[in-house]
Amino acid sequence: MSYLVLFGLSWAAFYLLIDTKRLQELYPSALLSSFMGIFTDLIMVKYNLWKYDSDFFGSLEVPMLLDLSIYPVVAMLYIQFFPEKKSWAKRIFYTACWVLFSISLEWIFLQRGEMEHHMWWRLWYSFGADWIIYGILYTMYRVLKSGMPQEQREEETPLHGRS
């Protein structure tokens, strides 16, 4: 049931916070996040480093639910509110907040028994992986943005939600 709530909350956050005028710019980040999610899910079917458990869904259905909700929405929110014009320290602090949010969510699911780590995987590895994932998302966003038509770049309004 928690995963269904998470699904609903993710899309509610999308509806309330995403700047729809920037959807085209944010779309590659959402796709990349979902892509990385489904890629690891395909590996985890056979190489069982972690597993989801739910009363409502089968253990294989839960990752699909996450790939189509929290992963793309969080990626879009992370990029939309990224403090690009601020100092490196503030950017790192901003990313650390998102990493903390992600790792806290994972910890809650572990505590509730709705997620299990297997073999050599630990929460600390997830913490490291989250930094890498957010790093990839931001790097790809920067690379794509540098070649976007000027008109689109001028329209961008960082640090602002839907107005």
Next chain:
Amino acid sequence: MQIYLLSAIGLLTFWLFCDKSRWRELYPSAMFMTYVRFVEQYILVEILHVWTYDNLTNPFSSYMNTPVIVDLFFYSSMGYLFVQKWPLRRPARLFYVVGWALLFTIDEYIAVLHGTIKFKAPWGVFESFMLFVTALVLLVIQYEFYSRKFKINRTTDPKTP
């Protein structure tokens, strides 16, 4: 063998025929094509078992049940090329989608004949064809959405062909 051949075709196609100067515009399409393949593999192979892969010999077969290098190299290049050559006229678009879907279906049928893919009833070649048509239509929809800004730029900038 077919897995390596398809991966090599994918890499060669990208190298020889894909317009690398448009990569920022077309990269999401390449990723989307592989993404759709991964979603299909996850839902249809891992959850519903409508087809299975036998004797997989790709380098990741000890970690994954699917021919991942084909999805990563072949389908991403094909998605890139498909969108790059997307026709302007409506009737041509229909034949274009059907033609590409047929090519993918033939490739899959060869894998069935070689015993790499085993369909489980009621899944068959027609269902595969319809799945490819759906994937290609979705690919076009996401491209039309994402590339709108690039198109506006091309039509308003006289220097850009």
